[in-house]
Amino acid sequence: MNTIAETRTKSLLYLENVSVAFDGFKAINSLSFVVEPGELRAIIGPNGAGKTTMMDIITGKTRPDSGTVLFEDSIDLTKKDEADIAQLGIGRKFQKPTVFESHTVWDNLELALNRDRGVFGTLFYRLTAEDKTxxxxxxxxxxxxxxxxxxxxxLSHGQKQWLEIGMLLAQEPKLLLVDEPVAGMTDAETVETAILLKEIAKTRSVVVVEHDMGFIRDLGVKVTCLAEGSVLAEGSIDFVSSDPKVIENYLGR
Amino acid sequence: MLIRLFSLIFLILSFAAPSFAQSDPKPLINHLAKADFAEAEALLGQIAATGDTRVVPALQAFSDGDLYFRKSDNLVFIGKAAGAGFDLIDPVTGASAGQAAKNAVTKIKINNNLRRVIRSAMGGLTLMSPDRGVRLSAADAVLRSPSAENLDLVEAALAKETDREVKARMEEARAVSVLSSDRSVDEKRGAIQTIKALGGRNALGILGSVSGSIDASLKPDLDAAISAIQSEQQLWDMGQNVWYGLSLGSVLLLAAIGLAITFGVMGIINMAHGEMVMLGAYSTFVVQQLIRDHAPGLFDWSLAIALPVAFLVTGAVGFVIERGIIRFLYGRPLETLLATWGVSLILQQTIRSIFGPTNQEVGNPSWMSGSFPIGGMTITWNRMWIIVFSLTIFFALLFVMKRTAYGLNMRAVTQNRRMASSMGIKTPWVDALTFALGSGIAGIAGAALSQIDNVSPNLGQSYIIDSFMVVVFGGVGNLWGTLIAALSLGVLNKFLEPVTGAVLGKILVLVLIILFIQKRPRGLFALKGRAVEA
Amino acid sequence: MITSFIHRALEGKIVVAVATLLGIAVLVPALNLLTPPDSAFHIPTYVMALFGKYLCYALLALALDLVWGYCGILSLGHGAFFALGGYAMGMYLMRQIGPRGVYGNPILPDFMVFLNYKELPWFWHGFDWFVFAMVMVLLVPGLLAFIFGWFAFRSRVNGVYLSIITQAMTYALLLAFFRNDMGFGGNNGLTDFKDILGFSVQADGTRAVLFAISAIMLSLCLIVASAITRSKFGKVLVGVRDAESRVRFLGFRVENIKLFTFVVSAMFAGIAGALFVPQVGIINPGEFAPANSIEVVVWTAVGGRGTLIGPIIGAILVNAGKSFFTGAFPEFWLFALGGLFIAVTLFLPKGIVGTIQHGFRTRRAYKAAAEAEKGRDAPVAIAQAAE
Structure with a gap:
């Protein structure tokens, strides 16, 4: 009991026994998962393992049927919607790069800046020197x-991915959820992105979902393997990739 | 009481008159002029034997001492005192036969014996007529205007009656008469039960009319019977409302079912859907015109011929629209909406230019006209057929979608176009055919709707919003949802109408649907899950 | 704050457009009133009235463009806001008739006398006062938009579904206003107006002023719309149109953004309706017809949605075309309009102004791309260095 209470007090993001089902199909099945402040974490798992659904739950897009989702130990994320959660300091990058294509790169970042996001705040907003810097x-x-x-x-595909990461940085989040950041990138861009993410993780927590094992090896961080909606194994990349269950469910195929 | 009896007799007459023409009773009646009591009795027997119910008023008049003969020619008339003289009425036809001065006519003498003979003759003529129909309508007439004086007669007829239906009717007639007679309380109690079992507004009226005069000890029975009938009546009213609602619902279903494919399955916002319905109706009109001109004998088959024609015509138009316009707009639903709205304007104006802006007359085949009663409800044949028809189309469509190879291809394409295409399905072909199918079904719906609605270039406009409401309410992509949505919206509408009036009812339904979509943006039976959200 | 907000609005083409509109506001009435009828420069009153009507339609199209072009909400019910604004103005004009009606009742409009009303319904009180009526012109459409949008945007009714329920909304209002016991004149609507603020609505002078006011209101709304779309809020709006979920995950309350825009747009439409009614002399339930609202969409699409000047040009062009066709070949108007719907969506999805703008943009983009070519390999170079 003590240890659980301890992890809770230390955690930035805390999921316990979370389940959600779509028409009887259990997308997430009593999943428990903890991210500590300043941690960079990689998540792997086969298609349909519930990786994206888990992100949906954390960011308020999907409500879990049961379970606890806490941010900074006290804030119940299941009671909040996307905008609330974003304002609390959780940023999310989508699988498909999603930027505002009819705005300039500059405007994209200006919109993402962590400033007053109300109707009148934005109507009368003027770019300050501080924001410009x-x-x-x-x-x-x-x-x-x-x-x-x-x-x-x-922009090229890779540049859009980076722009989106840049927008997340402008949001100044405490936790960044990044869904397949290197999908469709060239090898050079992939390496570059790994460097970028490690740099970002110095000042905040980052959770990366990826299929690219090489990329995850580059990151060199703790890995969680999901399958069928719950955690299969957790640990270093070598530990996880030698786990027989992981090999059977994910790597071996 | 007398006038009542008279009117009763005329009622009987109006039912029975056409069915008789054995031998002319008129000479027999004229013989009454010079007959003594014994001869008159014999004559009455002969008159009754003609079986001609037209003589009933004359017999009644004789019994009442209103039968006269004219001294000048010894012809017999029913006489009614009018001023100084008499109005003469022909004893058989009931037609006016002029007037006569008081001293120009003589009353034919009557005694109690003759009166008895007359009464039984009259009973024989109506309630005891050999013709089953006459007996039935005589019993009905008693039922409608009961009187104690008929009671003996009814009972006598009842004793002889063998036909089950007529007998039951006479039982009811007896019960009704008992209530207004001075029979015993017990007999009346039995009568109340019989009337209660009879049910309907008429029974309610009878019971209501005697409730003031009836013995106090019968009051509880009477009230119980009245409330029992009332609640039964409410049930029938409700049933009738449900029927009207289902009928409206089936019209909505017909209108929406094509859209359930083009919009629900393919996701195309087809604002020209209403015009497809309109084209179907006009196809029916053209087919009927051709049949009228060239083969009038086939008229009863015109609808059966028009259905495939409507399907092919609108299906072909749909095919052209899909290939010509919509296929360039997949993935841009709002643009599709605008382009198809443009198509709808063009189709409307085309029809208006060809056929003119006015309503066209589309006839009902004979098997779609008329109505029949079920209990306390009236069912018209055309509504009945529309319901049967819409359900038939629905299930046929369901079968095509779920059980045929084509349906499988179609579902594959709508779920994952790229995958389906790489499996060797010709997706453009499937798209075009599916849109043509949806349009063709709208055309069939139009053929059916031409039977109950005005066929004009604006026909489609009146269905388009309702159709979208039904599909959205039922849940896009779910055929069963469309069925349930159409029927429940129809019933809801018909239950609101008596309370709020037709227009306000419709407004309320629209507002309710708008609110409902807020609550469940994807309709009654929505698909859930991640794939849908994306 | 406000000054910078407005200042930002008056940039580039908007200044030209506003100046043109204000020029028209002065010039057309002047040519109508000050030149003799036989002069080559004279503008007949009926032409001025016709163009006054087009200006109202242009404002309605601008209102629709604000929600559709910038925010991606295709409203098929904007005619309802236009009609409500029109009815508010119509009610004021009805009360101005006073005892000059056919029945001579000083309080009750003719149709109420005809329908045996004993007293003025509660919602008619205050409409004899011009300022009150003008507040209602903004408030009633705004309130309807607020209530409707509050529910719809909160429950995330989107895209086609939203379009369909906006259409249902205007259809329900159409049915409601057709009812005699609603107290708005039923079928016939409100008509036979006499004065506005004491001036006869028929007089040339009044018509000229109404025309000028229409042009001025259009330019005012254009400035407001420009200020909105050029602010950071406007950029968020376009973001909602292009990638709603991204905006949401950036922490913006999308429902509030949509609601604000929808309400402002409904108010614009209300103003347009209010200016329309005294110029055409009638308002009836036909204005609520779903087909009318869809026609507004095509004006906007033709001119170019997502541009501010486009819808104005589109509304004027399409309606001038309509006047021409319905005069010369009435049979063909629906063919022409239907064809326009199809042609615009297939061949000119950005509309006239949008296509021209896009041309400029592409040229600029080529230039920028050519310039960027020199520094293009930078990220790859860094990546290689890291290896």
Whole structure:
């Protein structure tokens, strides 16, 4: 009991016994999962393991049928909607890069900045020097400074992925959920993204869902393997990839 | 009381008159002018033997001492005192035969013996007529206007009656008469039970009319009977409402069912759907015109011929629309909405240019006209057939979708276009055929709706919003949902109507659906899960 | 704050458009009133009235564009807001008739006398006061939009579903206003107006002023719309249109953003309806017909949704075409309109103004791309260095 209470007090994100079913199909089955502050965590698992559904639950898109989802030990995320949760400091990158294609790179970042998001706050918003510096910083981080006035639609696939990561940074989240960030990237871009994520994880927690085992090895962090809606194994990449259940369910095929 | 009897007799007459023409009773009646009591008795026997019920008023008049003969020609008339003289009425036809001065006519003498003979003759003529129909209508007439004076007669007829239906009717007639007679309380109690079993508004009226005058000890029985009939009546009213509702629901189903495919399954917002219905109705009109001109004998088959024609015509139009416009707009639902709205305007104007803006007359085949009663409800044949028809189309469609190879291909394409295409399914072909199928079904619906609605270029406009409401309410992509939505919206509408009026009822239903969509944006029977959310 | 908000609105083409509209607001009435009828420059009153009507339609199209072009909400019920604004104005005009009606009742409009009303229904009180009526012109459509949007956006009714229920909304209102016992004149609506603020609605002078006010209101609304769309809020709005869930996960309350825009748009439509009624002299339930609302969509689509000037141009062009066709070839108008719907969606999805803008943008993008070419390999170079 003590240990559980202890992990809870330390955790940034805490899921316990979470279940959700769609028309009888258990997408998530009593899943328990903890992320600590400043942690970079990788999640692997076969298709249909519930990775994306888990993110949906954390970000308020899907309500779990049962279970506890806590942020910073006290905030019950199951009672909040997407906007609330984003404002609490959880950012999410989608599987398919989702940026505002008819805005410039700069505008995309300006929209994402963690400022007053109300109707009147945005109506009368003026770009301050401070915000300008911040956007320029992020542009540097995601290597898009030279394309800042370009419409996002004209970016390459990899650049869109980075722009989206940049938007998440502008949001200044405490926890970042990243869904398949390197899908469709060239090898060089993949390596680059691993570096970027490690850099980001220095100041906040990051959870990465990926299929690319090479990429996860590059990250060199604790790995959680999901299957059929619950945790199959957890530990270092070598430990997890030698687990016979993981090999049978995921790697072996 | 007398006038009542008279009117009763005329009622009987109006039912029975056409069925008689044995031998002319008129000469027999005229013989009454010079007959003594014994001869008159014999004559009455002969008159009764003609079986001609037209003589009943004359007999009644004789009994009442209103039968006269004209001195000038010894012809017999029913006489009614009018001023200084008499109005003369022909004893058989009941037609007016002019007037006569008081001294120009003589009353034919009557005694109690003759009165008895007359009464039994009259009973024989009506309640005891050899014709079953006459007896039935005589019993009905007594039922409608009961009187104590008929009681003996009814009972006499009852004793002889063998036909089950007529006998039951006479039992009821007796019961009704008992209530207004001075019979014993027990007999009346039995009568109340019989009337209660009879049911209906008429029984309610009879019981209500005697409730003031009836013996106090019978009051509880009477009240119980009245409330029993009332609640039964309410049940029938409810049944009738449900029927009207189902009927409206089946119209909604007909209108929506094509849309359930084009919108529900394919996801195409087809604003020209209503015009497909309209084209179907006009196809029926054209087919009927051709049949009227060239083969009038086939008219009863016109609908059966029109259905496949409507299906093919609208299906072909749908095919062209899909290939020509919609296929360029997949994945852009709002643009599809606009383009198909444009199509609908063009189709409307085309029809208006060809046929003119006015309503076209589409005839009902004979098997779709008329109505029949079930208990306290009236069912019209055309509504009945529309319900049968809409359900037939529904189940046929369900069969095509779920049980045929084509249906499988179609579902495969709508669920995962790329996968289906790589499995070798010709997706463009399936798309076009599916849209044509949905349009063709709308056309069939139009053929059916032409039977109950005005066929004009605006026909489609009146169905389009309702159709979308039904499909959305039922849950997009779910045929069963469409069925249940259509029928329940129809019934809801018909139950609101008596309370709120037709227009307000419709508004309320619209508002309810709008609110419902807020609660369950994907309809009654929505698919759940991640795939749908994406 | 407000000044920068407005200042931002007046950039580039909007200044030109506003100046043009204000020029028209002065010039057309002047040419109508000050030139003799036989002059080559004279604008007959009926032409001015016709164009006054087009300006109202242009404002309605602008209102629709704000929600559809910028926020992705295709409302098929904007005609309802237009009609409600029109009815509010119509009620004021009815009360101005006073005892000059056919029945001469000083309080009750003719149709109420005819329908045996004993007293004015409660919702008619206050409409004899111009300011009150003008507040209602904004408030009633705004309130309906607020209530409707509050429910719809909160429960995330989206896309086609939203379009269908907006259509159901205007259809329900159509049925309701047809009813005599609603107290809005039923079938016949409100008509036979006499004065507005003491001036005869028939007089040339009044018509000229109404025309000028229409042009001025259109430019005011254009400035407001421009200010909204050029603010950060406007960028969020486009974000909602293109990637709603991204906006949500960035922490914005999408339902509030949509609701605000929907209400502002409904108010624009209400203003348009209020200006429309005294110029055409009647308002009846036909304005609620779903077909009318869909026609507004095609004006906007033709001109170019997602641009501010597009819908104005579209509304004027399509309606001028309608006037021409219904005069010259009435049979063909529906063919032309139907064809327009199809042609625009298939061949000109961005509309006239949108297509021109897109042309400019692509040219700019080419230039930018050419310039960016030099620094293009930077990220890959870094990646290689890391290896």
């Amino acid at each position: 911040r956007i320029e910083e992020i542009l540097e981080t995601v290597r898009l400074t030279h394309r800042k006035d370009e419409y996002a639609a004209n």
